[in-house]
Structure formats: structure tokens, C-alpha cells
Amino acid sequence: MKYLFGPVNSRRLGVSLGVDILPMKTCTLDCIYCECGRNSQVNLEAKEYVPADDVIKEISAYLDKNSNPDFITFSGGGEPTLNSGIGKIIDFIKNYNPKQKVAIITNGTLLGNPEIRARILRADIIMPSLDAVSPKIFEKINRPAEGLSPEKIINGIALLKKEAKGEVWVEVFILPDINDTLEELGLIREALLKISPDRVQLNTLDRPALAKTLRSISMGELSKIKEFMEPLYTEVIASPKMVNMKSMSPACGNILQILSRRPSTLEDLKALFPSNESVLKRYLQELENSDKIVRKLEKRGEFYKLK
Numbered sequence: 148m149k150y151l152f153g154p155v156n157s158r159r160l161g162v163s164l165g166v167d168i169l170p171m172k173t174c175t176l177d178c179i180y181c182e183c184g185r186n187s188q189v190n191l192e193a194k195e196y197v198p199a200d201d202v203i204k205e206i207s208a209y210l211d212k213n214s215n216p217d218f219i220t221f222s223g224g225g226e227p228t229l230n231s232g233i234g235k236i237i238d239f240i241k242n243y244n245p246k247q248k249v250a251i252i253t254n255g256t257l258l259g260n261p262e263i264r265a266r267i268l269r270a271d272i273i274m275p276s277l278d279a280v281s282p283k284i285f286e287k288i289n290r291p292a293e294g295l296s297p298e299k300i301i302n303g304i305a306l307l308k309k310e311a312k313g314e315v316w317v318e319v320f321i322l323p324d325i326n327d328t329l330e331e332l333g334l335i336r337e338a339l340l341k342i343s344p345d346r347v348q349l350n351t352l353d354r355p356a357l358a359k360t361l362r363s364i365s366m367g368e369l370s371k372i373k374e375f376m377e378p379l380y381t382e383v384i385a386s387p388k389m390v391n392m393k394s395m396s397p398a399c400g401n402i403l404q405i406l407s408r409r410p411s412t413l414e415d416l417k418a419l420f421p422s423n424e425s426v427l428k429r430y431l432q433e434l435e436n437s438d439k440i441v442r443k444l445e446k447r448g449e450f451y452k453l454k
């Protein structure tokens with residue numbers, strides 16, 4: 148499978164078949180907590196980065212042979228709404244099986260554009276992010292492409308909430324000493340009250356090895372923030388435990404996380420991601436091309452390790 152990964156047991160969506168419709172780290176932001184490392188080329192150009200027809204063929208072949216996942220989820224190592232073919236792919240899924248649920252994990256930056264909103268309105272759950280309202284903190288956390296602002300993002304998400312047929316769940320990623328001050332949380336709450344999402348989800352780092360200068364916030368602090376967000380329906384989705392390796396997708400962050408602990412052969416990695424060999428190989432190739440990992444021949448075979 149080139150564009151699909153999983154299905155994985157997702158914390159938020161149950162059994163979720165992932166769809167990745169972008170080359171790795173094609174994004175409008177360069178978040179400091181991103182699992183995929185630095186993105187030096189933030190980009191606002193929406194185009195068909197990978198052909199929608201190829202993705203549709205793969206989804207169709209999967210659904211013909213397998214039981215339906217709870218969700219087909221657009222996610223991966225970039226911003227899925229940057230692919231202008233996303234609407235065509237969602238339409239295919241919904242026409243193929245109107246009961247098949249579709250979710251989109253988006254950073255919300257392009258939702259001010261009515262054409263882009265129109266492409267994703269048939270999704271059952273759209274999950275945009277909002278990490279900051281103050282321009283300074285937004286710049287610090289999200290390192291956006293030129294021309295983006297928190298105000299535009301908030302307005303875009305609010306419009307989406309009015310137009311969407313399904314639910315809108317807004318994720319707030321909390322980073323201690325950056326966006327957890329009373330002042331910033333107050334601004335985020337105010338913006339969320341304006342958006343009126345179906346849910347607010349609080350998240351924090353659960354892979355400290357990937358971002359050595361950042362730390363996660365405690366579960367106790369997250370619970371206090373949850374109370375602070377009332378009357379908004381808010382849940383804490385961060386997990387104090389690591390996810391079960393067997394259920395992980397071979398997303399670039401997961402591969403880097405494993406390699407940061409121990410160099411591994413392709414066979415070692417295949418044992419961790421048993422159902423995703425072709426996607427695993429694609430990510431390894433992309434990580435090599437972007438100089439994040441190298442191969443080294445050792446006694447037991449060829450090892451992948453961090454550069």
C-alpha cells in the first residue's frame with residue numbers, strides 16, 4: 148500500500164485506516180512539536196500533490212477485500228487539505244459506502260478558503276488544531292508560512308463549524324511555559340467559545356525523545372485546564388503511556404522514535420509494523436533522502452540509525 152497505512156487502533160477514532168495524500172512534511176506550518184522533524188519549506192500552495200485517482204484505486208481495492216474500518220482518516224506527515232484532490236477522494240468513499248465514516252486531521256490553516264472548506268464538508272469528523280491566539284506564541288509554536296495568522300485560522304474554523312455536516316473537534320496542544328499561561332489559555336478559551344466546536348481535545352507531548360528541548364505537561368495540569376475550559380465540552384486525549392508498538396503506524400515520527408532508542412534492521416522494523424511494509428519502506432526512503440537517518444552495515448545486517 149502506497150497511500151494507506153494501518154488500520155491502527157487510534158485513541159480517538161477506534162479502528163482507523165490512515166490515508167496519507169502528501170509527500171512527507173508538506174505543510175503550511177513547521178510546529179516545534181512535529182514528529183517529522185523540521186520543515187524548511189512551509190507552503191500554502193494547494194495542488195494535487197499525489198493523484199487522487201491513484202489514492203482512490205488503493206482505497207477501493209482495500210475496501211473490496213477487507214472489513215470496513217471505523218474511520219478512514221486523512222492524516223500523515225503533512226497538511227491533508229493542501230492536496231486539492233481531497234474532495235474527490237472523500238466523495239468516492241461516501242459514494243462507495245455512505246455509511247463509511249471519514250475523519251480529517253488538519254492544522255486548520257487553510258479553512259478560511261471557501262473552496263477548501265467545500266471539499267471536506269462531507270467528512271464525519273474534522274479535527275483542526277488551535278495552539279495559540281497571540282501572534283507571538285503562534286509564531287513560536289507553529290512557525291507558519293507567511294500570511295497566516297491566528298485570527299484567520301479562528302475565523303476559518305468558525306466558518307467550517309457552521310457549514311460542516313459532521314462534527315468539529317478542536318485539538319489544543321499544550322506546551323508548558325509556552326501556551327499554558329492564564330492569559331493565553333483565556334484567549335484560547337475565548338476563541339473556542341466563538342467557534343463552538345463539538346469537542347475540545349487537550350493534548351501534549353508523549354514522545355519526549357523527539358523534541359529534547361520541549362517537555363510535556365502533567366496529567367494533573369491538563370485536568371485543571373480542562374476545568375478552565377468549561378462550559379466547552381473538553382477531554383484530555385494525551386496518554387501518559389506509550390502507545391502499543393504493534394498498533395502503531397509507521398509514520399515518520401514513530402520510526403524516528405524507535406531509531407532514537409536503538410538502530411534497527413528492516414526486519415526489526417517490519418516486526419513492529421507488520422501490516423505496513425510498503426509504507427514503511429517509503430518512509431525510510433524519505434527519511435534517508437531528508438538526511439535524518441543513515442544505513443550502516445553491521446554483523447547482523449544493514450542497520451538504520453539516526454544521522
Ligand code: SF4
Pocket residue numbers: 172174175176177178180181182183186223224225226254
Ligand atoms: S501541522 Fe502537523 S504536520 Fe504540520 S508541522 Fe505541525 S505537527 Fe507537523
